[in-house]
Amino acid sequence: MRRYARILIFIVILVVLSGLAVGFKTITIGNFQRGGEDTLLGLTLGLDLQGGSHLVYQASLFSEPEEPGMSGERIPPTADQMDALKRTIERRLNSSGLGEPILQVLGEDRLLVQIPGVSDPDSAKALIGETAQLEFKHRTRNVPQPLEFEEGEIVSYSVVEVTPELFAPPEEEGEADTEGSEGEGTDESDTSESSSGDDEETDSEDAAASSEEGDDEAEDTAPAAPGPPGLVVEFSDTGFAKFSETVDEMRDSLIAGQGATNIFPDRLAFSLAGAEAQEVEVTYQQAILLEDGQVVPVGGDPYVTEIIGTNKYVISLLTAFPDADDLTAEAERQFAPGGELVFKLIKGFVDEDIGLTGDDLARAYPGQHQGSGAPIVNIEFNGEGTRKFAEITTEIAGTNDQIAIFLDDAELIAPVAEQAITGGTAFISGRDFTIDRVRDIALLLESGRLPIPIELILEKDVDAILGSDSLEKSVRAGVVGLILVFLFMLLYYRMPGLIAALALLIYALMLIAIFKMLPVTLTLSGVAAAILSVGMAVDANILIFERMKEEMRAGRTLLSSINIGFNRAWSAIRDSNVSTLITSGILYWFADTLGATVVQGFAATLAIGVMLSMFSAIFVSRTLLRIVALTGIGRRLRWFVPTEGKNLPQLQLEPRT
Numbered sequence: 001m002r003r004y005a006r007i008l009i010f011i012v013i014l015v016v017l018s019g020l021a022v023g024f025k026t027i028t029i030g031n032f033q034r035g036g037e038d039t040l041l042g043l044t045l046g047l048d049l050q051g052g053s054h055l056v057y058q059a060s061l062f063s064e065p066e067e068p069g070m071s072g073e074r075i076p077p078t079a080d081q082m083d084a085l086k087r088t089i090e091r092r093l094n095s096s097g098l099g100e101p102i103l104q105v106l107g108e109d110r111l112l113v114q115i116p117g118v119s120d121p122d123s124a125k126a127l128i129g130e131t132a133q134l135e136f137k138h139r140t141r142n143v144p145q146p147l148e149f150e151e152g153e154i155v156s157y158s159v160v161e162v163t164p165e166l167f168a169p170p171e172e173e174g175e176a177d178t179e180g181s182e183g184e185g186t187d188e189s190d191t192s193e194s195s196s197g198d199d200e201e202t203d204s205e206d207a208a209a210s211s212e213e214g215d216d217e218a219e220d221t222a223p224a225a226p227g228p229p230g231l232v233v234e235f236s237d238t239g240f241a242k243f244s245e246t247v248d249e250m251r252d253s254l255i256a257g258q259g260a261t262n263i264f265p266d267r268l269a270f271s272l273a274g275a276e277a278q279e280v281e282v283t284y285q286q287a288i289l290l291e292d293g294q295v296v297p298v299g300g301d302p303y304v305t306e307i308i309g310t311n312k313y314v315i316s317l318l319t320a321f322p323d324a325d326d327l328t329a330e331a332e333r334q335f336a337p338g339g340e341l342v343f344k345l346i347k348g349f350v351d352e353d354i355g356l357t358g359d360d361l362a363r364a365y366p367g368q369h370q371g372s373g374a375p376i377v378n379i380e381f382n383g384e385g386t387r388k389f390a391e392i393t394t395e396i397a398g399t400n401d402q403i404a405i406f407l408d409d410a411e412l413i414a415p416v417a418e419q420a421i422t423g424g425t426a427f428i429s430g431r432d433f434t435i436d437r438v439r440d441i442a443l444l445l446e447s448g449r450l451p452i453p454i455e456l457i458l459e460k461d462v463d464a465i466l467g468s469d470s471l472e473k474s475v476r477a478g479v480v481g482l483i484l485v486f487l488f489m490l491l492y493y494r495m496p497g498l499i500a501a502l503a504l505l506i507y508a509l510m511l512i513a514i515f516k517m518l519p520v521t522l523t524l525s526g527v528a529a530a531i532l533s534v535g536m537a538v539d540a541n542i543l544i545f546e547r548m549k550e551e552m553r554a555g556r557t558l559l560s561s562i563n564i565g566f567n568r569a570w571s572a573i574r575d576s577n578v579s580t581l582i583t584s585g586i587l588y589w590f591a592d593t594l595g596a597t598v599v600q601g602f603a604a605t606l607a608i609g610v611m612l613s614m615f616s617a618i619f620v621s622r623t624l625l626r627i628v629a630l631t632g633i634g635r636r637l638r639w640f641v642p643t644e645g646k647n648l649p650q651l652q653l654e655p656r657t
Contacts, residue, residue, distance in 0.1 A: 004180065007623045018513035027517075034517055038117065040471060043516055044100060045116055046464045046523030046601065048093040049471040052116040053124055056458035059085070059109040068417060076108050077452050079490025084451040086111060091407065092127050092443065102521060105595065111454070112597065116521070121461050126410075134358030134445065135393030137351040138392055139402040139414055141264065147343040153239025155311070157341050160333045162230035162314060166308055194254055228318040229331040231270075238513055240311040247304050247313070250284035253348050260372060262414070268304060270315070271337035280320040280334075281346065323492040351404055354392050364445035366438040369429060375438040377413075386424030394420040407444050435495075474527040481531055482508070485538055493545050495639040499624045500541040507537055507616040525598045526605035533609020536580065540617035548640070560627045560642060567623050573617060580610050 021027065025042035026035040035042025039050060044469065047054055057084070063072035077085075080295050082105050085172040093101040093115065102114040235243055246268065253266040265284065271277040282303040303316040315329045324330035335341075363380040381389050392403060397420045404414040413427045428441070482504065489497030510528060515522060548565035556564065591600035628634060 002329045003058065004626055006550060007619060008627065011376065011506070011620055013511060015121060016508075021513040022509060040475070041512060042137045043392040043512070044519040044521045045100075046526070047116050047467075048524045049115055049474065049522060049527075050112065050116045052118050052461045053121040053404070053457075053467075054460040054462070055113040055115075055128070055456060055608055057111045057113065057126065057128070057454040058457045059111075061451045076141055079108075081452050082109070082111065083144045087452065088450055089113060089128050093124070096190045097509055097607075098117075102597075104592075106594075110457075114597070121459075124460075125456065126517070127330045133407070134361065134407075136354060136356035137404045137405040137406065138354050139398065140350050140352065141229045141348070141351045141400045141402075143347040144269070145347055147242070147345055149239055149242065149343070153236045153242070154321070154341055155232045155234040155239075157335060158337070159229055159317070159328070159335050160232050161227045162315075166230075166232075166314065177573045190247070230317055231331070232314045233314055233315065237311065243343075244306070246343075247284065248307075249345065250304065254284055257323070266348050267346040268315070269346055270341065270345065272335060273342050274339070274486045277339075278321070278334055280349060281319065282315060282319070282342065303373070305475070345349065349506075355386065356385065356388045356392065356566050358445075360388060361445060366435070366442045367427070368584075369427070374429060375433045375436050376433050376488065377433075377445065379426055379428065381424045383424075386422075389424065389426070390420065390422040393426075394422075395452050405445070411618060412441060412444060424555055457649075462572060466577060470524060472521045474524060477533075478527065479532055481535065485534065489541070490531070494543075494635075495628065495633065496541075496545045496548070500538065500545075500621060503532065503616050503620040504537060504543070506620055507612060510616075511612055513607060514620065515605075520608065521601065522603060523598065523601045524607070525602035529602045529605035530609055533606055533613055536577070536610060537613035537616055539576070540573045540613060541621055543572055544621065545616065552637065558634050558637060559626065562622065562625050563630055566618075571619075573614065575612050577610050581607055584610070 021034075022041055024035065026038050027033070027042075036044070039045050049486065059077040061075040061077055064117060065072045065580050074160050089111070090101060090103050093113075102112075102116070104112045106112050113128065115121075118124050143305075233243075248267045250268060251281045254263060267281045267283055269281045271278050271279040284304055285302050301316075303318075305314045305316075306312070307314060317327070321330045321334070340491065360381055361379065362382045362385070363378075365434050368374065369374050369376050395401075396403070397417045400416070402414040405412045413428060413430070415430070447596050478586055485504065486497075486501040489500050492495070493500065502546055511533070514520070515530075520526065545571045546565075548561045551561035551564050552558065584603045587603035588600055588607070591597070591603060
């Protein structure tokens with residue numbers, strides 16, 4: 001038995017290590033990390049078992065069109081371009097923490113991206129970017145744009161009291177006017193009755209005294225507080241359409257654009273033509289200015305409102321003249337009848353291309369400010385980028401203008417330049433910068449634009465519930481298959497069948513450990529290949545046991561039958577497994593070429609299982625059989641072959657060593 005001790009110890013060590021690898025969901029040794037808390041046994045599961053996104057992108061390279069208005073011919077990308085594309089997208093996804101992506105080049109111009117377990121496919125697609133382009137733009141603040149109206153497009157204007165009746169539908173205007181007339185009569189009556197003094201001041205004092213004395217009748221007849229003044233402007237049909245477009249722009253400017261954090265609302269400026277006229281500015285809706293310069297809309301009624309059913313707009317003058325003692329009187333003076341009304345739109349910002357793109361950026365990485373320790377983003381430009389960056393920073397240094405940085409037309413950040421930067425290196429800081437935000441910005445800047453433009457041509461999302469259901473059924477199928485194999489081996493081959501079942505358990509444990517430690521992305525096809533490899537491992541044991549039976553019938557001892565049976569069965573086991581490995585290699589190559597990931601996973605998993613099954617049959621099963629043969633169990637030959645005792649030779653014991 002001593003001769004088998006070393007092999008037995010080696011097998012025990014492998015079993016213990018495999019058990020530890022499978023028993024702990026996550027394994028971390030230094031920089032080596034495997035497993036995960038969210039999956040079965042910490043295995044890496046594919047889309048069909050875990051759920052996730054399956055995306056296929058195609059390179060979109062086209063030649064210059066021969067004629068304007070026509071599209072050019074599609075140009076196949078080079079292998080280097082596709083490799084660079086794969087590495088760029090892989091770097092983005094790995095750094096984002098969305099999951100363990102699987103990327104594979106399909107053919108000459110397609111890229112497969114699989115992200116198992118991702119819960120937000122839209123964020124993954126946004127991070128990959130279909131037409132990723134990094135651009136730096138000059139952002140100018142508060143740019144006035146005149147609104148040109150042709151003669152006759154502004155029909156009339158007047159200052160009115162803004163009341164709910166002003167916005168009543170046209171069919172209710174008559175009733176509203178009648179009520180207004182009654183109100184005006186009451187005002188005149190009250191004024192006439194209270195005019196007993198020499199001036200308005202005396203009248204107001206008398207009114208106050210009357211109020212203090214509890215004159216209920218005077219309180220009942222007092223007029224309601226007047227509404228704020230507003231400017232009603234009537235347009236022609238074409239003028240109304242122009243002004244409506246401007247109002248839409250003002251409203252949209254209060255909504256942050258994609259990726260933007262600050263809001264710069266457009267403002268409508270208007271006045272009467274003339275040197276003495278005071279220009280009035282209003283936003284679409286009330287907004288407040290925070291200490292950090294950010295504008296936040298607070299809601300409320302719009303300052304520019306359409307009177308439904310007419311070609312009129314009402315522009316509130318509530319905040320137009322803050323220094324005026326009488327707001328209505330000042331509004332009537334500034335917008336006296338007979339003048340020429342002039343409008344212009346003051347854009348909150350305008351972005352201008354400056355020719356600075358991701359091609360000019362050499363490097364971007366997170367860091368900390370040397371003085372304050374605050375998180376910053378360091379950027380470095382190449383030679384051409386240094387020149388362009390120096391020009392723009394020299395132009396905007398010390399102003400409110402910004403350098404807006406866009407990726408795929410989504411704003412990343414828009415810093416200002418405190419001074420001209422001519423050395424090609426700079427850093428970006430911000431009050432809201434955190435370590436995570438700095439890392440994300442640096443990642444997107446460092447990724448730059450994709451080496452080639454791409455378009456999404458296939459998208460398939462697998463629900464996590466469907467994936468877990470597939471996993472449950474796969475595990476159930478594997479367990480049922482193992483139980484049936486164990487029963488067959490035990491009932492037919494008896495003791496060798498029991499040893500084979502034990503060897504299969506060890507084989508299954510080691511196979512799962514290998515899948516976890518490599519790691520292998522396990523899919524439904526991979527599970528099928530693993531179950532098939534179990535059958536092939538059983539086939540190897542059956543060949544050995546049948547040869548053993550023949551040797552024992554020929555009169556050999558149990559131990560000799562085991563040794564000779566293994567030796568004579570080895571050639572058949574070797575040839576069948578080698579042919580399977582060759583087939584797996586061919587399948588893998590074709591699947592890799594054609595992009596058939598299902599077949600590729602099947603071939604890879606089957607190859608691993610076949611190689612491990614040979615180890616299981618040669619080392620585990622043979623060693624355990626030899627050890628059992630040297631014990632008292634080896635004397636019961638009936639337990640080792642599925643035959644009657646009359647066909648067996650008499651027991652012959654060999655000396656133990």
